[in-house]
Amino acid sequence: MELFMYGTAVNTGKGFFTHEDRQDFYLAGHPGNVWVIGKNEKGALWLAAKNGVTKTHAEAQAIVDAEVTAGQTAWDALSDEEKAISNRPGPITLPYA
Amino acid sequence: MASYNTIRGLRVKYLSADPATSESGQVWYNSTTGSLRAAGIIGLASWSAGGNLGSARTNGCSGGTQTAALYAGGGSPGGATELYNGTAWTGSGAMNTNRFGHRGAGTQTSYIMAGNDPSTAAESFNGSAWSNETAYPTSVSGIGAAGTDAAAVFFAGGTPITSTFYWNGSAWSDQSAANQGGAANNGPLGAGQSDAVFLSATELTGLQGRTQIWDDSSWTNSGTASTQGDGRSNMGTVGTSCVSAGGRTSPTGYSVACESFNGSTWSTTASLAAPKAAGGGAGTGSAGLAFGGNSSGSPDVTAATEEFTGAVVSTQTVTTS
Numbered sequence: 001m002e003l004f005m006y007g008t009a010v011n012t013g014k015g016f017f018t019h020e021d022r023q024d025f026y027l028a029g030h031p032g033n034v035w036v037i038g039k040n041e042k043g044a045l046w047l048a049a050k051n052g053v054t055k056t057h058a059e060a061q062a063i064v065d066a067e068v069t070a071g072q073t074a075w076d077a078l079s080d081e082e083k084a085i086s087n088r089p090g091p092i093t094l095p096y097a
Numbered sequence: 098m099a100s101y102n103t104i105r106g107l108r109v110k111y112l113s114a115d116p117a118t119s120e121s122g123q124v125w126y127n128s129t130t131g132s133l134r135a136a137g138i139i140g141l142a143s144w145s146a147g148g149n150l151g152s153a154r155t156n157g158c159s160g161g162t163q164t165a166a167l168y169a170g171g172g173s174p175g176g177a178t179e180l181y182n183g184t185a186w187t188g189s190g191a192m193n194t195n196r197f198g199h200r201g202a203g204t205q206t207s208y209i210m211a212g213n214d215p216s217t218a219a220e221s222f223n224g225s226a227w228s229n230e231t232a233y234p235t236s237v238s239g240i241g242a243a244g245t246d247a248a249a250v251f252f253a254g255g256t257p258i259t260s261t262f263y264w265n266g267s268a269w270s271d272q273s274a275a276n277q278g279g280a281a282n283n284g285p286l287g288a289g290q291s292d293a294v295f296l297s298a299t300e301l302t303g304l305q306g307r308t309q310i311w312d313d314s315s316w317t318n319s320g321t322a323s324t325q326g327d328g329r330s331n332m333g334t335v336g337t338s339c340v341s342a343g344g345r346t347s348p349t350g351y352s353v354a355c356e357s358f359n360g361s362t363w364s365t366t367a368s369l370a371a372p373k374a375a376g377g378g379a380g381t382g383s384a385g386l387a388f389g390g391n392s393s394g395s396p397d398v399t400a401a402t403e404e405f406t407g408a409v410v411s412t413q414t415v416t417t418s
Contacts, residue, residue: 011401014184016146017370019406023143028353029371029401031394070395085156085198085375089393090349 003097005039006060008032009052021046028095031067034060036094057096064092109133121410133415140409142357142367144342147386147402148185152177154389155398156328158201158210159377163386163404165205166379169222170196170213171389172398178222180205181379181386181402190226194218198238198255200281202264203246209264211251212240219264221246234269235260239280243293243311250290250311255280261311263290275309275316282329282341282378294358296322296331296341308358322356322363330378330387332405333358338382340366340405343390345374351393357382357407369403383407 004026010033017027025046026038035052037043047054055063071089078086102108110125119136127134150168157171164183170176175195179186194216201210206224211217211233219230233240237254244250247266253259257278262269275295282296291313296306306322322341333339339358346352351372356363369387376390376399385405392399 011146011149013149013402014147019143019145022145022367022370023141027370031392067394071393071397074395074397086391086397087345087349087351087374087393089395089397090347092393 002039004057004095005037005043005047006055006057006094007035007037007047007052008055008060008063009035009047009050012050016050017046030060030064030092030094031071031089032063034063034094036060057094061094064094068092115412119410119412121408124415130414134412135415136410136412139411140406142406142408144355144367144369144387144403144405146370147183147388147404148181149402150186150389150400151179151188153396153398153400155375155391156197157377157389158196158199159330159379159388160201160203160208161205161379163380163384166377166386166388167205167208167222168377168389169201169210169227170199172197178227180224181388186402189224190222192220192227193229194220198280200240200242200251202242202244202249202251207246209242209246209249211242211264212237212254231268234262234271241281241293241295244290248290250293252293252311253278253281253295261316273315276318277307277309279307280327282327282331282344292334294319294331294339296329296358306363308363310360319360320358320362322358323365328375328390330373330376330390332378332380332385332387333382338407340382340385340407342378342385342387342403342405343369343373343376345391351391355405366407367405371399371401371403373399373401380405381407 025043028036075088124135154172166181169178176192178189196213199212208222211219217232220227239255249264252261259274259278261272293311295309308319309316327345329341329344342355353368357366373390379386388402
């Protein structure tokens with residue numbers, strides 16, 4: 001049984017996810033407005049209510065990878081002073097189960 | 098059948114009234130009501146989405162409460178101040194000079210900040226405008242702070258610096274140095290000038306997660322946080338509960354991990370929905386905020402705000418029916 005579903009949705013701020021949502025299903029945000037969501041009815045309804053777009057694991061991973069690559073490129077262009085106060089983005093592997 | 102003493106290592110206390118504070122699993126006999134009472138968690142801690150910052154920023158100074166917070170300076174736009182009302186952030190008066198890695202203490206309408214290596218400048222905020230104040234005695238970034246605009250304690254910092262100074266509303270006075278120096282995390286951690294927590298955040302120095310408690314005269318080493326992050330968002334007070342959220346946990350990664358501190362021990366609590374570091378923190382260990390900071394995407398800063406609600410412990414009468 002798959003434990004996670006994947007989607008993109010823009011965090012609109014207050015109320016985008018609630019305490020109840022966090023109790024009802026797993027939810028983790030990643031670069032590129034990618035969300036990993038616990039695969040149950042409430043999780044699916046949450047993504048739909050946020051006008052989210054369902055993605056496969058591979059599609060979601062590709063979005064995150066592209067964001068991280070762009071972040072790395074931007075970081076590499078920073079001055080040494082700016083680099084000292086932030087991290088060079090590292091690879092992110094979305095959970096798959 | 099196992100007894101309470103066997104399970105908890107404690108006898109059931111005989112009390113004339115329910116204790117003012119209790120923790121989950123605690124059991125006692127209330128002699129006034131003649132009932133066996135127990136405390137249990139009826140609501141788990143969790144983070145929910147708050148209003149997004151008007152501008153994504155990192156390394157600003159922060160403070161206030163969950164429904165009246167401020168975030169000022171840090172990454173572009175330079176010197177900007179935003180105020181949170183529990184729902185949305187709105188812009189306010191800009192700092193006189195933009196700063197990075199500074200910290201402060203106080204409320205949304207009465208706030209003092211210092212730090213920003215190599216400057217010693219300090220500024221205060223009255224809810225709408227910033228004023229220059231007497232310079233901080235030491236040039237420092239990554240400083241820690243707690244208290245109010247009229248009675249604050251500022252301490253430690255990168256390099257590492259161990260200095261501790263009191264602010265009385267107009268001047269700084271030297272206090273006992275911290276046992277170990279190092280950058281502090283973001284957001285006030287402590288109830289006030291005489292009750293602060295220094296959670297060391299310096300990366301790659303072996304000081305990560307080290308905790309020291311200020312008692313108005315000296316620093317005492319305390320428990321070590323298990324998630325040794327840099328740039329975590331802090332909130333809360335020693336007497337009740339502190340929470341430290343997110344942070345840089347590796348040279349390439351940002352964390353969602355959060356821990357709460359009860360005055361001696363750090364324990365894992367609910368995780369943020371999205372990882373971040375070097376953002377702001379405000380509020381308490383039961384009603385907190387974490388906002389802004391670095392993330393792993395492009396741009397590498399976030400405007401997201403998350404609101405923390407601590408676990409709810411309720412007292413119930415134990416019945417045998």
